[in-house]
Amino acid sequence: MAQKNIVEIKNLSFGYGNFMLHKDISMVFPRGKVTAIMGGSGCGKTTILRLIGGQIKPKAGQVTVDGKIVHKQDRQGIYELRRKMGMLFQHGALFTDLSVFDNVAFPMREHTKLPESMIRDLVLMKLNAVGLRGAHKLMPTELSGGMARRVALARAIALDPDIIMYDEPFAGLDPISMAVICDLIRTLNDALGATSIIVTHDVEEAFSFADYIYFVADGSVAAEGTPKELSKSKLPFVHQFVHGEKDGPVPFHHNAPSYKKDIYEWV
Amino acid sequence: MNPIFKILSNIGNQVTSRIWRLGSATRLFCLTLIYSSESFRRIHLTIREIYFTGVMSLIIIVVSAFFVGMVLGLQGYYTLQKYGSSESIGVLVALALLRELGPVVTALLFAGRAGTAITAEIGLMKATEQLSAMEMMAISPIARIISPRFWAGVISMPILASIFSMVGVMGGYLVAVPIIGVDHGAFWSQMNVNVDFRIDVINGLIKSFVFGVACTIIALYEGYDAPPTAEGVSRATTRTVVTSSLTVLGLDFILTSFMMSN
Numbered sequence: 001m002a003q004k005n006i007v008e009i010k011n012l013s014f015g016y017g018n019f020m021l022h023k024d025i026s027m028v029f030p031r032g033k034v035t036a037i038m039g040g041s042g043c044g045k046t047t048i049l050r051l052i053g054g055q056i057k058p059k060a061g062q063v064t065v066d067g068k069i070v071h072k073q074d075r076q077g078i079y080e081l082r083r084k085m086g087m088l089f090q091h092g093a094l095f096t097d098l099s100v101f102d103n104v105a106f107p108m109r110e111h112t113k114l115p116e117s118m119i120r121d122l123v124l125m126k127l128n129a130v131g132l133r134g135a136h137k138l139m140p141t142e143l144s145g146g147m148a149r150r151v152a153l154a155r156a157i158a159l160d161p162d163i164i165m166y167d168e169p170f171a172g173l174d175p176i177s178m179a180v181i182c183d184l185i186r187t188l189n190d191a192l193g194a195t196s197i198i199v200t201h202d203v204e205e206a207f208s209f210a211d212y213i214y215f216v217a218d219g220s221v222a223a224e225g226t227p228k229e230l231s232k233s234k235l236p237f238v239h240q241f242v243h244g245e246k247d248g249p250v251p252f253h254h255n256a257p258s259y260k261k262d263i264y265e266w267v
Numbered sequence: 268m269n270p271i272f273k274i275l276s277n278i279g280n281q282v283t284s285r286i287w288r289l290g291s292a293t294r295l296f297c298l299t300l301i302y303s304s305e306s307f308r309r310i311h312l313t314i315r316e317i318y319f320t321g322v323m324s325l326i327i328i329v330v331s332a333f334f335v336g337m338v339l340g341l342q343g344y345y346t347l348q349k350y351g352s353s354e355s356i357g358v359l360v361a362l363a364l365l366r367e368l369g370p371v372v373t374a375l376l377f378a379g380r381a382g383t384a385i386t387a388e389i390g391l392m393k394a395t396e397q398l399s400a401m402e403m404m405a406i407s408p409i410a411r412i413i414s415p416r417f418w419a420g421v422i423s424m425p426i427l428a429s430i431f432s433m434v435g436v437m438g439g440y441l442v443a444v445p446i447i448g449v450d451h452g453a454f455w456s457q458m459n460v461n462v463d464f465r466i467d468v469i470n471g472l473i474k475s476f477v478f479g480v481a482c483t484i485i486a487l488y489e490g491y492d493a494p495p496t497a498e499g500v501s502r503a504t505t506r507t508v509v510t511s512s513l514t515v516l517g518l519d520f521i522l523t524s525f526m527m528s529n
Contacts, residue, residue, distance in 0.1 A: 093397050
């Protein structure tokens with residue numbers, strides 16, 4: 001029987017050298033739901049996606065995907081798990097030497113033995129889902145940022161994955177492209193019966209479509225809940241983040257000695 | 268910190284870092300060999316890379332070879348005529364090209380033309396997360412990206428070196444026979460008699476094969492290991508040329524000593 005939570009993170013700690021980025025983090029990602037991970041830049045949101053994808057190993061704790069502990073799998077095991085995942089990278093990460101069509105066809109050609117005629121139909125179907133069927137002959141350099149993101153999304157869903165991970169899907173997009181991507185995330189999730197994990201710091205968009213949200217700060221989960229619960233939250237960090245206040249629990253100034261000391265040091 | 272201790276510590280760091288990089292490059296080399304069957308299974312990828320690394324390097328190879336051959340012809344003639352053996356110019360040009368200049372200059376040009384292109388391409392693929400994307404699609408970048416480029420370089424280099432030697436001999440002929448007036452028959456017959464296929468031609472090909480392995484794996488490693496920034500890729504590209512050139516010259520000495528000892 002399929003597990004209720006397709007991805008589970010239990011007591012995870014991760015860091016580089018002596019610096020700990022995550023300390024004892026736990027999260028669950030229920031099947032069929034859209035879950036957002038939010039937090040300031042550099043808090044390790046993308047690293048969580050990389051840990052789920054098995055690109056890096058935790059220092060403690062574990063990440064389970066479909067009941068299997070990711071970092072205990074061998075290379076073959078990790079590759080089998082990754083075939084259940086699709087990932088949209090921050091800047092699309094399209095293969096620049098391949099056309100839009102070939103980019104979307106790439107995972108199909110690598111992992112299946114489907115005839116080329118069927119691959120063509122599937123690719124056009126995926127591109128149609130993101131509204132770019134008419135752009136299938138273009139090269140990645142001929143696409144706008146929003147279009148590239150949509151092509152990358154079509155590629156991410158090429159093999160109908162169970163889990164779709166989005167790394168900052170709205171970064172650097174104009175409002176129209178943002179709304180399109182926003183709508184696609186929800187629509188594709190529901191149409192494919194997939195589970196979506198979105199890393200973002202765009203409050204308005206995440207609150208509009210996510211079923212559940214985790215706030216990450218200082219290496220741990222600072223708050224969690226549905227968008228409705230979080231928008232009413234009185235927690236200082238959540239309040240500062242949601243309302244975009246420049247000072248608060250997350251200080252405006254980076255850690256530094258006293259201003260006076262810094263000034264007079266050079267005198 | 269004590270200055271002497273600081274110097275020793277820096278030297279230690281440099282040595283450790285070099286050894287670490289060598290080990291890392293060796294690991295990549297072994298993985299590339301392990302995944303070689305993948306690149307031959309998808310032979311179109313290797314053929315495409317042979318076009319980019321080999322065929323696209325032809326112009327610089329042919330033009331350089333022609334001039335190197337002409338210079339050899341001139342220099343050789345002025346030296347040999349002092350000893351009354353200007354007819355041996357053909358042998359001198361052929362041996363210099365087949366034994367040394369063909370493999371070595373081709374490898375140096377290859378490192379500058381194709382090696383840098385490979386490093387920059389892979390470094391940029393890394394910086395734009397294309398390699399990560401491939402990994403996340405459960406496709407090994409070593410099988411799909413590194414291995415075909417490696418075999419393309421290894422296959423291209425001996426062919427390019429042969430073309431270099433051939434065009435160089437033509438350049439030498441052009442200077443020696445029509446311009447200087449050395450006897451046409453003497454030029455070719457002396458070459459025919461004194462150039463040994465096993466010793467000169469095959470050894471030259473062995474050298475270029477070894478240089479092909481070295482230059483290509485250095486270019487691939489530097490790109491694969493490059494920090495994913497503009498500065499990182501530019502430094503990696505520079506390191507490709509410097510490391511490849513020094514490696515080729517060092518290997519040439521070692522290989523020549525072994526070949527001469529036989």
